[in-house]
Amino acid sequence: AQSVDQPDAHVTLSEGASLELRCSYSYSAAPYLFWYVQYPGQSLQFLLKYITGDTVVKGTKGFEAEFRKSNSSFNLKKSPAHWSDSAKYFCALEGGTEGADRLTFGKGTQLIIQP
């Protein structure tokens, strides 16, 4: 079985600070990992993905994420944070060939950037 954990339900930061949203996963093989963002009242938008290769992947809106196999993490980062980054962020895993094309989502982290 595959699972995704986002341990921080809420994160509050000041504008200009560096943000890092945590994500850990459980999967027996090589995972495909994703970050999505949901702005208030809107649907989910794709931010970035890791399939293979470079462990730091860059996405839209100035975000990047680092894949660390050693501790099964895929944390999302951005510096500096802007008030417009306030949204809910979801980490997701696609489990390779088994359960291929089925995204398993974490519960999300609500990010608030204070001006």
Add this chain to the structure above:
Amino acid sequence: EAAVTQSPRSKVAVTGGKVTLSCHQTNNHDYMYWYRQDTGHGLRLIHYSYVADSTEKGDIPDGYKASRPSQENFSLILELASLSQTAVYFCASSAGTGKCCFGPGTRLLVL
């Protein structure tokens, strides 16, 4: 512009009634999905489909049926709506890379 659309955008249903949520995509994607979003649960997969006329059960299929009559259309059917099915429902399509295009969501309230 390629997109995923859902109808209705919101609905109030009575307990025991039948509800059909519709999804249409113009992305030419083979894969389509139905997720529900509840506070504290993130998104959970209900049903999905790889090809027209075929559907697969996701992680929480009980109480739901799905129909994929064509590549573009994917419906979610609640034969006997229950209070616990109050949620926001998202349809998504994908080319199989894991990068999904999500619809705007349908807010369902079952009374």
